[in-house]
Amino acid sequence: MKRLVKDExxxxxxxxxxxxxxxxxxxxxxxxxxxxxxxxxxxxGFEIKVCTQCGICYQVCNTGVIxxxxxxxxxxxxxxxxxxxxxxxxxxxxxxxxxxxRSEPSKCTACGLxxxxxPTGAIxxxxx
Amino acid sequence: xxxxxxxxxxxHEGLTIQGVIEHMNFTWPKLVTKVNGQLVWPEDYPNVxxxxxxxLKIHHLxxxx
Amino acid sequence: xxxxxxxxxxxxxxxxxxxxIRDAHVLxxxxxxxxxxIYRGYTDKLLTxxxxxxxxxxxxxxxxxxxxxxxxxxxxxxxxxxxxxxNTKWDSPENEIVMSAxxxxxxxxxxxxxxxxxxxxxxxxxxxxxxxxxxxFGPYLKFSGFDALELKGQAEEDVIxxxxxxxxxxxxxxAPLEHLDAHVIGEELTAMYADNENDRKHVAVxxxxxxxxxxxxxxxxxxxxxxxxxxxxLKQAGRGGIGRVFRHKRVKAIVCKYQGxxxxxxxxxxxxxxxxxxxxxxxEMATQDPKQNNMRKIGTANTMKILNDYDILPxxxxxxxxxxxxxxxxxxxxxxxxxxxxxADGCWYGCSMACAKAADxxxxxxxxxxxxxxxxxxxxxxxxxxxxxxCGITDPQVILELNFYCDTYGIDTISWGTMVAFLMxxxxxxxxxxxxxxxxxxxxxxxxxxxxxxxxxxxxxxxGKIAGMxxxxxxxxxxxxxxxxxxxMNDIAMEQKGLEYxxxxxxxxxxxxxxYGLTNKxxxxxxxxxxxxxxxxxxxxxxxxxxxxxxxxxxxxxxFGLVGLCKLPWNDVVPENNALTDEPAKVPEHVDNYLNxxxxxxxxxxxxxxxxxMSERVYNFQRIFNIRLGKGLRKHDAIPYRSxxxxxxxxxxxxxxxxxxxxxxxxxxTKEQMxxxxxxxxxxxxxxxxxxxxxxxxxxxxxxxxxxxxxVPKVEHLKKIGMDLPELLEIVEPLQDLQP
Numbered sequence: 001m002k003r004l005v006k007d008e009x010x011x012x013x014x015x016x017x018x019x020x021x022x023x024x025x026x027x028x029x030x031x032x033x034x035x036x037x038x039x040x041x042x043x044x045g046f047e048i049k050v051c052t053q054c055g056i057c058y059q060v061c062n063t064g065v066i067x068x069x070x071x072x073x074x075x076x077x078x079x080x081x082x083x084x085x086x087x088x089x090x091x092x093x094x095x096x097x098x099x100x101x102r103s104e105p106s107k108c109t110a111c112g113l114x115x116x117x118x119p120t121g122a123i124x125x126x127x128x
Numbered sequence: 129x130x131x132x133x134x135x136x137x138x139x140h141e142g143l144t145i146q147g148v149i150e151h152m153n154f155t156w157p158k159l160v161t162k163v164n165g166q167l168v169w170p171e172d173y174p175n176v177x178x179x180x181x182x183x184l185k186i187h188h189l190x191x192x193x
Numbered sequence: 194x195x196x197x198x199x200x201x202x203x204x205x206x207x208x209x210x211x212x213x214i215r216d217a218h219v220l221x222x223x224x225x226x227x228x229x230x231i232y233r234g235y236t237d238k239l240l241t242x243x244x245x246x247x248x249x250x251x252x253x254x255x256x257x258x259x260x261x262x263x264x265x266x267x268x269x270x271x272x273x274x275x276x277x278x279x280n281t282k283w284d285s286p287e288n289e290i291v292m293s294a295x296x297x298x299x300x301x302x303x304x305x306x307x308x309x310x311x312x313x314x315x316x317x318x319x320x321x322x323x324x325x326x327x328x329x330f331g332p333y334l335k336f337s338g339f340d341a342l343e344l345k346g347q348a349e350e351d352v353i354x355x356x357x358x359x360x361x362x363x364x365x366x367x368a369p370l371e372h373l374d375a376h377v378i379g380e381e382l383t384a385m386y387a388d389n390e391n392d393r394k395h396v397a398v399x400x401x402x403x404x405x406x407x408x409x410x411x412x413x414x415x416x417x418x419x420x421x422x423x424x425x426x427l428k429q430a431g432r433g434g435i436g437r438v439f440r441h442k443r444v445k446a447i448v449c450k451y452q453g454x455x456x457x458x459x460x461x462x463x464x465x466x467x468x469x470x471x472x473x474x475x476x477e478m479a480t481q482d483p484k485q486n487n488m489r490k491i492g493t494a495n496t497m498k499i500l501n502d503y504d505i506l507p508x509x510x511x512x513x514x515x516x517x518x519x520x521x522x523x524x525x526x527x528x529x530x531x532x533x534x535x536x537a538d539g540c541w542y543g544c545s546m547a548c549a550k551a552a553d554x555x556x557x558x559x560x561x562x563x564x565x566x567x568x569x570x571x572x573x574x575x576x577x578x579x580x581x582x583x584c585g586i587t588d589p590q591v592i593l594e595l596n597f598y599c600d601t602y603g604i605d606t607i608s609w610g611t612m613v614a615f616l617m618x619x620x621x622x623x624x625x626x627x628x629x630x631x632x633x634x635x636x637x638x639x640x641x642x643x644x645x646x647x648x649x650x651x652x653x654x655x656x657g658k659i660a661g662m663x664x665x666x667x668x669x670x671x672x673x674x675x676x677x678x679x680x681x682m683n684d685i686a687m688e689q690k691g692l693e694y695x696x697x698x699x700x701x702x703x704x705x706x707x708x709y710g711l712t713n714k715x716x717x718x719x720x721x722x723x724x725x726x727x728x729x730x731x732x733x734x735x736x737x738x739x740x741x742x743x744x745x746x747x748x749x750x751x752x753f754g755l756v757g758l759c760k761l762p763w764n765d766v767v768p769e770n771n772a773l774t775d776e777p778a779k780v781p782e783h784v785d786n787y788l789n790x791x792x793x794x795x796x797x798x799x800x801x802x803x804x805x806x807m808s809e810r811v812y813n814f815q816r817i818f819n820i821r822l823g824k825g826l827r828k829h830d831a832i833p834y835r836s837x838x839x840x841x842x843x844x845x846x847x848x849x850x851x852x853x854x855x856x857x858x859x860x861x862x863t864k865e866q867m868x869x870x871x872x873x874x875x876x877x878x879x880x881x882x883x884x885x886x887x888x889x890x891x892x893x894x895x896x897x898x899x900x901x902x903x904x905v906p907k908v909e910h911l912k913k914i915g916m917d918l919p920e921l922l923e924i925v926e927p928l929q930d931l932q933p
Contacts, residue, residue, distance in 0.1 A: 059197075060545065062537030063394075064420045083456030084301040084543030085468060089475020098472055100465045103455050132731040155502045156725070157485050157495075160772040167772055187732060188725040189771075190764050190778050 002071035002110050002127045004036070004050040010122035011046040013038055017114035017123060024113050025106055026099065035095050035108040036123070048122060049093045051108035057087035057096065071110075071127070078104045130183045139180055146174040148184065158189040194529050197536040200553045202423040203568065206384045214370040215385050221352065222247040223364035228338035234296030234459050234794040235259065239272065240339040240363070242354060244442050245286060245346030247365045254340055261916065265295030266323050266754040267811040268341045269312035270818060273321060274920070276345060279821050283316040283434070284441050286347045292399075293341035294331035297794050298757025300543070301456040302471030303786070304478065305759030307332050307541020309415065315433040315714075316409040317608075317663050318691035320819045322433025322714050325754050327540030327549070328415030328426075329397035333358060333451040336458050348443035355386065358451040368445050373403040374601040375414040376567060379425040382448050383418055392452070394418040398425075400446040401436035402603020404651040408661035410608040410693075411436030414600065417540055419551075424568050426549065428540050431605040432717055433692060434663075454542065462796030470789050471543065477768055478545040486765050490534060491524045492548035493574040493761070498523040500578070500697070505724060507698045508582045509637050510614035511687050511835050512844050514698045518587040522577065531555075531589055546762050548573075552593050559644045560598055569597045571606075578696035579610020584617055585637030594644060602651040607717075611693035612664045613643055615686050624677030631655040664688040684834040690715040690824060699836045701851075702728035704739040707890050710832040711743055713815040719760065720747040726778060740893035749779075751808035756791060763787075810916040813899075813906045817921045820905065820928070827904040827933040830891060838883040845876050852879050903933040 018034040026033040037049040051074075058066045058074050065077040066087060076087075083103040088096045091107075098105045112125045129139040131148060138151055145161060145168060148154075161168045162185045168176055178184060229236045237259065241250040254268070262271045269291040276289045290313045300306045309331025315322035334342060337358025344354075353368040371378050378400045387393040398416040405411035413430040457464055482488055486495045497519070500506040504514030520526075528534065531552045538547040554566040571577075572592055580595040581587060599606045613635075619625045620635035627634060633642045633656055649657025659667060668686045672679035687694040692715025699705040705728070708721035723742050726732045733739045753760045764780050774781045784801060792798050799807075819825030838852075839845040845852055856867045856875060860882035870878065895902055899910025905928045911917040 059535055060537055060547075062419075062421075062539045062544075062547070063542065082301045082454045082542045085456075085471050086475050086543060086545045089472045089477075089545065090479045092479075098468055100468055103457060132729070133734065134731060153502050154729075155499050156729075157487075157499075158767060160777045169772075185730075187730045187777065189767060189780075190722055190726060 001053070002073050002125065003053040004108065004110055004115070004123055005126045006048040006050055006123050008046060008048050008122065010120045011038065011048055012120055012122075013040065013046045014119065016117040016119060020113045020117035024111075026097075033097050033099055035097055035106065036114045037095055049095050050123065051093060051095050051110075053110070054092065056090050056092060057107060060086045060090045066107075073110045074107065075109060076104065076107050129178055129180055132185055132187070136184070139178065143178045144174055145172075145176045145178065145184070145186075148178070149173060149186065152186075154186060154188070156188045160187045160189065161185065195531075195533045195553065197421060197533055200422060200533055205423070206380050208384065211381055211385050214381060217368070217370045218353075219367040221365045221367060222249060223362060224249045226251055226338070226361050226363065228358055228361050231299070231335060231459050233462050233796050235264070236335060236338050236340050238339050240342045240356075242342070242344050242363075242365070243346040244344070244348040244352055244365065244444060247348075247352075249363050249365070261810055261918075262814075263295070263755040263807050263811070264340060265293050265298075265308075265757055266310040266312065266325075266751070267814075268293040269310050269323065270321060270811060270815055272341060272343050273312050273314070274814075274818055276343065277314060279823070281314055281822075283314050283319065283438055287345060288314045288438060290344045290435060290438055290442075291341060292331070292334070292344075294335050295755055295757030296459075297790055299332035299335050299459050300461065300467055300790070300794065301454070301541075302467050302543050303474055303790060304539075304544045304546045304762035305541070306543060306757065308753070308757050308759050309334075309430070310754045311413060311430040311435055313433075313435050313438045314822070315435070315691070316437045317434045317665065318715055318824070320690065320714070320822045320824045321815060322435060322692070323754065323815075324412070324430035324432045324435060325759070326413070326415045326430035327428040327759065328417045329394075329541065330399050330415045330447070330449055331757065332541065333397045333449040336451045336454075337449055342447075344439075344442065344444065344447075346442060351443050351445045353382070353445050354447045356447070356449045358449065359453070371445050373401070373406070373445070375400050375402045375427055375603055376425070376601045378446055379414065379416045379427060382446055383416065383425050386448055386450050390423075394420055395450055395452045397449045398446050400603075401439050402601055402651075404602035404604050404661070405436035405440040407653040407658070408604060408650055409434045409437050409663045409666075410605050410612065410661065411440070411603045412605040413439060414603060421536060422551070422553065422568060426540070426551065426568065427570050427600050428549065429600065429605070431607060433714065434605075436603040459794055461794045463793045466789050466793035470786050470793070474762070474786060475545045478766055481769060482546075482766050485767065487524070488546045488548050488761070488765050489538075490528050491532065492538075492550040492571075493765075494527060494550075494572055494577050495524050496574050497577055501582075503725075503729060504701065505698045505728075506578055506582055507614075507696050509585055510583060510618040510685060511694070511698055512618075512841065513847055514701075516582045516587060519582070521587040522581060522589050522592065526589060527572075531593065544759075544762075546765060548761060548765075555593055555597065557594060557597065558590070559594060560648045567597060569593045570600060572596045575696045576606035576610070579607050580613070580643070581610075583610050583614040583696060584643060586640050586643065588640060591640040591644070595647065598644070598647050598651070602647070604647070604650065607695050608663065608693040609647070610696065611687050612660065612667070613646065615664050615667070616660070618685055619671065619677065619682070622677070622681075624671055624682070629656075629676065663691065664693050665691040681840075684840045687833055687835055688716070689832050690829055692716060694836065697722075697724055699724065700838055703886055703890055704733055704742060706832060706837055706887055707739065707743045707894060708746075709836060710830050710887070711891065711894055712747070713812065713819060716832070716836075720750055722746070732778070736889055736893040739890060740897045743894045744897040745805070748805045748808040748812060751812050752787075752804050755807060755811060758787070806914055809914050813911060813914065813916055814921065816900075816904075816906055817924050821924050825904065827891065827895075827902070830904060832887065834880065834884070837887055838879055839876060842872055842876070845872065845879070855879070856882070901929060901931075903928065903931050905929065905931065
């Protein structure tokens, strides 16, 4: 099982993770195109929204194009995806990206780029 | 008390909206409820006590494909 | 609870067998064409297939047709009108089956966007029937380059029609070996035309079933391939006997294949609007559906117990509004024991409402497939109610078995349920007996007899031949045989214009009586479902209020069928803040979603009033189509008394307090007068009062709709809505002053 885990107490809100994600996959620095999201908490501090690989996207997809890989990471096969966006709406963490420039949404692949970008270790890849 | 513009015969002291819903066996999941024109959210149904001259509306939303 | 992840895949078809079936095909005609790319929701192309001479024609849909008729049902009725004449019957060669999906159909980002509308002149009603259906065929036909398909003529031998939207080919083949039952031919043709297993989702099949060769209640099945289960699923264009017309033309199936589904095959005007509206809706489904209707778990049958609670669930041929045995078949039972949970049961991509539930590996106990384990699509509310309590049946095993066999034989479950309920009441009243039914004891609740009758109907044997006639012809037949009193049968036969009622008891809601009676195709609830608004909410107490509702809702709801949408996502979930809006019943945010979708697809900005006018044009066109075929006047809007009030003493007594009270409160009797009346006198007085109310309702509705008191659209109204077409004026002008 491979997935992102977080420790919000370490987050300083620098948004390096968001930048790393959207730059890698959408070639722009735009948090709306990042599969990890940092939100300011009203009471101070930061909330980190990451894909927990819960698989709800897989359950709602009636094309069967979201499937777990051997590591338990849900991967989206863009070639066969019809762009219905149900997975985006159903994502409980709201961290799937829908962008009008592309027909298909994108989701976290637990690639670890955000982890590398994080200066404080607030996120890491759990692989067990 | 009036329920949906018809006299409600079973009013009693301490009657709540929840009490009316149970008494009427209103099992429909999509209800819009107003007391004297004021909207009441479902979580407040057990707390809102009805007076004898209240105008209660419990509207069931449509369905049917 | 049965979870999707635990459901084994279905056994695959035998490819050797499939190849044998394919080898028996004889090519009759094949054309190549350049598929027209869709632009802003339209291809503006019409495909006409005449199976009499196997001709295939592609023509342009003129701008005027698009402007006035929009698409979907509008196109179906326009081309059906043009092909037929006032003397056309259901079995005339010129009668067509016209199918059209509408401009919004085929987008994948919003729920319920894959609907196809199908029209023909019905064997049950003799007037146009319209039926809407999910599955993949509608969108695939559009992606293959056609906004509409008209099917005409009559082949000499069984044929199939195959459209390949990628290659740009259309062919007609003699097809002698394909089976007729839908779950079999659906698999056969899906496997035959798919290149491999992954390709099966690109094949859509339209077929009927073995009963459609002779049963007037027959429908069309539309498939969609379910890649999770590895099985073909079925959706139905159920109402009005379209399957009978299909098979009369000797068409076994129409196949459409299209690879490469993406969310902008409609080449829409503004995809951003569509994406945003879609995601917003999916999110609403994710958060609200579990708190509201539970559509994803149980589908439309979520209302089963509720309608029982409100005295609306038709029971024993609509005599009563509920059954004490409801707990045997309440939604919980289906969710926990029968319907697979956690699946993705949309009948088109992007349907987050996903109401197409299925019972998996269901073991059949009767009929030609006894012992086999099959997938059963459904049961939808109408099916469960109709073949269930309306016939005195509450056993889920039986309901699912009836559901399966109706589907695969190609029989409309609504008509079957309502018709069998009528036969059962006839049986219990001595109009039928064992001798007349050939041994079937058709008492309420006799599931074995019901199933046997269904199998006999499919085989066209014995009393099954009578069943295949439908309720309207049955009552005339029974009277002609001297078996029963036609007046009594007219009272209890729940049909109007020849079509069996759908499954809501309307006795205690005058508005719903109108919702059934004042419809174009016959008593189906898809025009106006006002039962709660009227009976429970008391929101439309006056005739004026009811008339307004019977003017607004049929127009609003007609629009879904013009543009290729399913109605369920409109109001089977509502936004969390819907209660705060001015008119929660109309679900204003969802109406705005639809206006946005139409704008996003077509680039044409419309407001709520424009939407209603679009529908009103087609609605009036259909009414005049009925008049053209001799069935569109006031007298044809009369309804059976069973839908209005208590026909029998037993019914009166079951709600005596209510009926006695109404004689005093509404019908103008004093309490003393009422108490002095005999039961028969009370029943007669109730009937007089209630039938009078229905006439008053008509008096209020027709003027609202711009019709004369005889139900004829007025010339000035047609002018006002821009529907004063010469062929319509020719029909209505001579009738303007005709009194009912």
